[in-house]
Amino acid sequence: MGMNYKNILVAVDGSTEAEWALKKAIEIAKRDDAQITLAHIIDTRTFSTVEAYDSTIVERGNMFARELMEKYKSEVMAAGVSKVEYVIDYGSPKMIIPKDLAKKQEVDLIICGATGMNAVERFLIGSVSENIVRHASCDVLVVRTSKDDK
Known part of the structure; x- marks a missing residue:
């Protein structure tokens, strides 16, 4: 049985794990x-205190977001x-x-890294990837290793 995907959403944040994803x-x-x-x-929840x-x-x-996305798109x-x-x-990536995005974009697969850039938030209230797995209505692939790892 082979899975065939037509619309893939890749969550990226600039981390090494996002590169693997x-x-x-x-x-x-x-x-x-x-x-x-x-x-x-862009997680706007952190802006309110920093913006002051x-x-x-x-x-x-x-x-940063535009430059990152143009780089990834070119890649x-x-x-x-x-x-x-x-x-x-803008808002909570979780x-x-x-x-929102998975439904709006009609994706059949979400791919994300197992960890991202915000280790403090992950420790306190859980990871973004964990929440994606919990709330997505499509398949989710959580990437833990680089493409070259066996």
């Missing part, structure tokens, strides 16, 4: 001739996947990815 997504998209949608969620001290934080977050296209787009959204 992207490589797995490229492999699957090439195998299945699937669309890749890259998703980066640094009013440019939102602007820098947006710039996907260079690997031979022509159907690629990206989404930058809910936006599985509940």
Whole structure:
């Protein structure tokens, strides 16, 4: 029994694990001739306290997100996947990815890294990947190793 995916959502945050997830997504998209949608969620919950001290934080977050997504999009296209787009959204990645974006983009697979950039939040209230698995209505692949690991 082989799984065939047509619309893959890849959650990326700039972490090493997100890079691994992207490589797995490229492999699957090439195998299945699937669309890749890259998703980066700017976690606005942390802005309220930081913004009082640094009013440019939102602007820098947006710039980082755009540069990151353009880099990832170029990487996907260079690997031979022509159907690629990206989404930058704001809020809690734990809910936006599985509940909003996955439905809006009509994805049949979400791929994410096992851990990301926010270790403190993961320790206190659980990981983004854990919440994606819990709340997604489609298949989820949580990547723990690099593409080259056996």
